[in-house]
Amino acid sequence: MSDDLRDLPLRERKKLRTRRALAETALRLFTERGYDATTLDDLCDTVEVSKRTFFRNYRSKEDVALAADSDLWSAYLDYVATLKLDGPLLETLRVALDTTLGAMDPDWDRRFLATRALSEGVPALQAHSLGYCQETTRAIVETVTEGARTDVDRMRLQLTVEIFVAAWHTASLQWTAQGSQGGRDTLMKLVEETFAMIPDALICSA
Numbered sequence: 001m002s003d004d005l006r007d008l009p010l011r012e013r014k015k016l017r018t019r020r021a022l023a024e025t026a027l028r029l030f031t032e033r034g035y036d037a038t039t040l041d042d043l044c045d046t047v048e049v050s051k052r053t054f055f056r057n058y059r060s061k062e063d064v065a066l067a068a069d070s071d072l073w074s075a076y077l078d079y080v081a082t083l084k085l086d087g088p089l090l091e092t093l094r095v096a097l098d099t100t101l102g103a104m105d106p107d108w109d110r111r112f113l114a115t116r117a118l119s120e121g122v123p124a125l126q127a128h129s130l131g132y133c134q135e136t137t138r139a140i141v142e143t144v145t146e147g148a149r150t151d152v153d154r155m156r157l158q159l160t161v162e163i164f165v166a167a168w169h170t171a172s173l174q175w176t177a178q179g180s181q182g183g184r185d186t187l188m189k190l191v192e193e194t195f196a197m198i199p200d201a202l203i204c205s206a
Helices: 010-033 039-048 051-057 061-065 067-080 091-102 108-120 123-147 154-177 183-196 198-202
Strands: none
Touching: 010 039, 010 051, 010 061, 010 108, 039 051, 039 061, 051 123, 061 067, 061 108, 061 123, 061 198, 067 091, 067 108, 067 123, 091 123, 091 154, 091 183, 108 123, 108 154, 108 183, 123 154, 154 183
């Protein structure tokens, strides 16, 4: 999400700037030189930080390449954790996603699209993305469980979150296939339309 760095302590400002510099530079180098041809040493030298500093911010080369994804879902989980969960869960999760998308920094769209384009040709990133998706799904389930006012049917909750993630994946794929035409407003509209299709999709005939 967008941050006013002036409101943060100096140490946190420096940490956030370093994290952003690593993500921005990694995406540029991976796109210009190729993912496999760019080493962590190359990235750290360009940003002028140590590998120790890198690993304080990202777990791996794959992790920094997919920073646009983690930025979105970290912000999403933080937001969901603040909600008083009541009413239909799927709709609550969708509205929270709409709010989170609307609050992402103006440059997020470009980084997300560049990340998607990069991932298409790099099997290691595709595999990491799948793993990250599973981690995020588990994290949403845990966050909802902790925030629920009553006992949660774990199996039903898992299914609901899986449907939520699948709807996001479908909408974002459609947006990138369209070349992000219409910008983030179109992405948010596609998300809304995709969620509206879920009842029909559940009874869709082959």
